[in-house]
Amino acid sequence: MTKFLLLLTLIFLSSGFFTNAYEPSPLQDFCVADTSMAARVNGLTCKNPTMVLADDFHFSGLHIAGNTSNAVGSRVTPVTVAQLPGLNTLGISIVRVDYAPWGINPPHTHPRATEILTVLEGSLLVGFVTSNPENRLITKVLHKGDVFVFPVGLVHFQRNVGKWNAIAIAALSSQNPGVITIANTVFGSNPVIDSDILAKAFQVEKSTVEQLQSKF
Numbered sequence: 001m002t003k004f005l006l007l008l009t010l011i012f013l014s015s016g017f018f019t020n021a022y023e024p025s026p027l028q029d030f031c032v033a034d035t036s037m038a039a040r041v042n043g044l045t046c047k048n049p050t051m052v053l054a055d056d057f058h059f060s061g062l063h064i065a066g067n068t069s070n071a072v073g074s075r076v077t078p079v080t081v082a083q084l085p086g087l088n089t090l091g092i093s094i095v096r097v098d099y100a101p102w103g104i105n106p107p108h109t110h111p112r113a114t115e116i117l118t119v120l121e122g123s124l125l126v127g128f129v130t131s132n133p134e135n136r137l138i139t140k141v142l143h144k145g146d147v148f149v150f151p152v153g154l155v156h157f158q159r160n161v162g163k164w165n166a167i168a169i170a171a172l173s174s175q176n177p178g179v180i181t182i183a184n185t186v187f188g189s190n191p192v193i194d195s196d197i198l199a200k201a202f203q204v205e206k207s208t209v210e211q212l213q214s215k216f
């Protein structure tokens with residue numbers, strides 16, 4: 001009997017552990033973010049539910065193309081809890097990505113979300129790399145209507161391989177997925193990571209590192 005209880009407790013604890021690794025399940029119908037509150041829980045504090053309006057669950061603007069006139073030739077328009085307070089505690093968000101011809105969405109990772117991407121217009125080469133030690137590149141060319149998933153935490157990227165603009169919509173399994181762009185975090189941190197460290201890490205001359213650092 002005690003063994004059985006112990007087992008039950010273990011199962012209970014381990015399931016709690018695994019769910020806590022992700023966003024907690026909501027304990028109410030919704031928890032519209034009250035951004036005026038300074039207090040932080042694991043997420044944002046809830047607005048008084050009687051004061052909640054339809055607009056708290058609404059965002060307009062994903063029909064508008066993002067400006068891709070930048071060094072990488074792409075633009076992400078996010079709709080996370082920062083733009084749509086009703087997403088608070090719900091573990092989901094959405095983005096629009098625009099790509100100029102041959103534009104890229106550079107290698108990056110979302111520390112808190114799996115991403116499912118669908119191509120609305122154009123053709124994209126997409127890929128992600130598995131963790132150490134295999135570091136296997138899994139890549140595919142997608143066309144209009146194709147769907148691809150980037151597993152949580154893995155470094156991934158997209159490139160427009162068409163002559164025309166491309167558009168994708170991606171859903172992410174967090175209200176606040178976070179973005180870690182590899183180049184910016186490694187070469188553009190504030191303050192900078194010592195170039196000796198990066199020269200050794202990337203097995204290049206310090207001058208090469210300094211050149212990269214000057215760009216971010």
Ligand SMILES: *[C@@H]1O[C@H](CO)[C@@H](O)[C@H](O)[C@H]1NC(C)=O
Pocket residue numbers: 067068069070
């Ligand atoms: C797009 O961004 C570029 C560079 O920042 C800027 O010069 C241009 O005016 C922007 N275009 C539009 C339509 O906002």
